[in-house]
Amino acid sequence: MTPTTADGGDGQDGATHEPVLLARVVELLAPALQRDGAVLVDGTLGLGGHSAAVLEACPAARVVGIDRDPAALERAGDRLAAHGDRFTGVHATYDRLADVLDDLGLDTVDGVLLDLGVSSMQLDRLDRGFAYRADSPLDMRMDPTTGRTAADVLNTYPAADLTLVLSRYGEEKFARRIADAIVRERTTEPFTTSGRLVELLYDVIPAPARRTGGHPAKRTFQALRMEVNDELGGLDRVLPAALQAVGVGGRVVVESYHSLEDRAVKRAFARATTSSAPPDLPVVPPELEPAMVAVTRGAEQADDVERARNPRAASVRLRAVERVRPSSPSSPSSQSSTRSQRRASGGAR
Numbered sequence: 352m353t354p355t356t357a358d359g360g361d362g363q364d365g366a367t368h369e370p371v372l373l374a375r376v377v378e379l380l381a382p383a384l385q386r387d388g389a390v391l392v393d394g395t396l397g398l399g400g401h402s403a404a405v406l407e408a409c410p411a412a413r414v415v416g417i418d419r420d421p422a423a424l425e426r427a428g429d430r431l432a433a434h435g436d437r438f439t440g441v442h443a444t445y446d447r448l449a450d451v452l453d454d455l456g457l458d459t460v461d462g463v464l465l466d467l468g469v470s471s472m473q474l475d476r477l478d479r480g481f482a483y484r485a486d487s488p489l490d491m492r493m494d495p496t497t498g499r500t501a502a503d504v505l506n507t508y509p510a511a512d513l514t515l516v517l518s519r520y521g522e523e524k525f526a527r528r529i530a531d532a533i534v535r536e537r538t539t540e541p542f543t544t545s546g547r548l549v550e551l552l553y554d555v556i557p558a559p560a561r562r563t564g565g566h567p568a569k570r571t572f573q574a575l576r577m578e579v580n581d582e583l584g585g586l587d588r589v590l591p592a593a594l595q596a597v598g599v600g601g602r603v604v605v606e607s608y609h610s611l612e613d614r615a616v617k618r619a620f621a622r623a624t625t626s627s628a629p630p631d632l633p634v635v636p637p638e639l640e641p642a643m644v645a646v647t648r649g650a651e652q653a654d655d656v657e658r659a660r661n662p663r664a665a666s667v668r669l670r671a672v673e674r675v676r677p678s679s680p681s682s683p684s685s686q687s688s689t690r691s692q693r694r695a696s697g698g699a700r
């Protein structure tokens with residue numbers, strides 16, 4: 352999305368609305384998008400910043416932009432309207448990538464871009480509930496038309512489940528203390544607005560801890576957002592589907608902003624770029640060679656200049672792989688994609 356942040360900031364701190372690592376993303380995708388009719392799937396369309404740059408830099412290519420947020424689709428569609436039928440917007444979650452391609456009659460594509468996290472537009476709209484610096488309804492749904500809200504999570508989850516959400520997704524040291532306080536306070540009055548939750552966090556988190564590590568609500572709001580939108584579950588489903596979707600020469604580029612996201616991307620890319628041959632096999636037959644190769648060396652980060660210009664780039668980790676041979680039905684990525692699609696067919700939790 353454009354841009355993306357790992358925390359729950361309010362998007363009104365003066366940071367520029369420029370896509371993170373824009374030039375590098377275009378540089379990585381461009382070699383795969385030179386042929387006439389090449390297709391990029393921007394699975395996290397947001398405000399369309401990455402897609403706009405690709406359409407300008409790669410005049411032979413077209414973009415399929417996926418976003419679960421109807422408002423983002425509308426704004427990106429207006430922005431990209433000048434490109435005519437070179438842009439197609441689709442309202443869906445990115446873990447429905449395979450279904451979207453089926454609906455469009457696309458057997459393979461030439462690139463997939465995933466820029467994970469929450470977009471500036473969502474942060475800037477106080478009524479969406481992502482902001483902790485202003486009182487707003489506790490919503491946090493990236494698609495406000497469906498699914499449970501952050502208020503639903505706060506008011507219905509048992510203390511043990513709340514603790515797990517806060518500790519896993521927010522890496523919150525005081526997760527149990529916060530969860531117990533939420534359960535206690537909601538018996539008096541359900542949580543409906545961010546202001547009351549922030550007040551509780553100030554009361555519960557010890558003063559020395561509040562003075563370090565940024566705003567004391569940052570980790571809780573991040574954790575709630577990731578739980579409400581099933582962000583890690585969706586990522587686990589989309590990664591194998593994206594790897595399977597690209598044809599030979601196609602590339603998958605992912606920007607992540609959270610250690611758990613980057614770990615999932617690293618694992619998926621490692622499986623796709625590792626031979627399935629036994630380690631002691633003297634000669635590896637072609638069908639056991641990996642179908643993908645790494646394009647980046649590990650995870651790339653934004654330089655100091657971009658971090659100073661756009662603070663939201665501080666935590667980005669960028670990884671990219673390229674398909675060098677067709678996948679076989681027995682390949683790990685193919686099997687993983689099939690399993691993920693089966694899980695996804697039951698819907699996100």
